[in-house]
Amino acid sequence: MPTTPALPLTDKVVLVTGAARRVGAVIARAFHQHGARVAIHYRASADAARQLAAELNERRADSAFTCAADLTDLAAVAALPATVVEACGRLDVLVNNASTFYPTPIGEITAAQFDDLIATNLRAPLFLAQAAAPELRLRHGLILNLADIHGLRPLKRHPVYSAAKAGLVMLTRALARELGPQVRVNAIAPGPVLWPAGGVDPDLQRRIIARTALKRGGSPEDVARAAIFFATEAPFVTGEVLAIDGGRSLGGGL
Secondary structure (H helix, E strand, O other), X not given: OOOOOOOOOXXXXXXXXXXXXXXXXXXXXXXXXXXXXXXXXXXXXXXXXXXXXXXXXXXXXXXXXXXXXOOOOHHHHHHHHHHHHHHHOXXXXXXXXXXXXXXXXXXXOOHHHHHHHHHHHHHHHHHHHHHHHHXXXXXXXXXXXXXXXXXXXXXXXXXXXXXXXXXXXXXXXXXXXXXXXXXXXXXXXXXXXXXXXXXXXXXHHHHHHHOOOOOOOOOHHHHHHHHHHHHHOOOOXXXXXXXXXXXXXXXXXX
């Protein structure tokens, strides 16, 4: 009888931060669909994380588990990769997806806001990469950072967030040099693929979409497909930032 070919990520272990909801959950499902075991990190969304793990384990037994950590706590950040290795025996891919996003208009920025946005969007990815690096070197693994097109073109009223994501872009390139040749490090910079949880004015949505070259919005699945590309089809790519924005970054900023 003919045998079913193995999925491209069979036996690989992937840690996705902020994986309980939204884009992170879609990325976790995509890696699972391609054969990986998935560590679903969450901070506060325990119920959603457990539901996602149950969904994935129903499809394939013992293929997903949850792990809680506050990524503003450096001790928790440093321990997270080891938690995954202890549970799964290895770690092949780290996806730094977790993010904090809110406006910080000039004149109203507080030190607490600055620390929070930098901690989640830049500091945590750095220290997670550092903690995971020994294991990823053993596995010739991959780090994927979820940046933002506004790390390349600033978003009005969001200077701290934009600066943090710009730092993540540079961190991606720096880590690619530091961790090569064993570990590849790349970033995905989404554009209008999912509106913020608090909602966006419909008129503003239309204006943003009108400024994309493709004249339409994207989806979290577009981001997940890019993640799978880097994990399965790009063995000679490192230090790159791929914009998933329908050409939004080609036009003027808002």
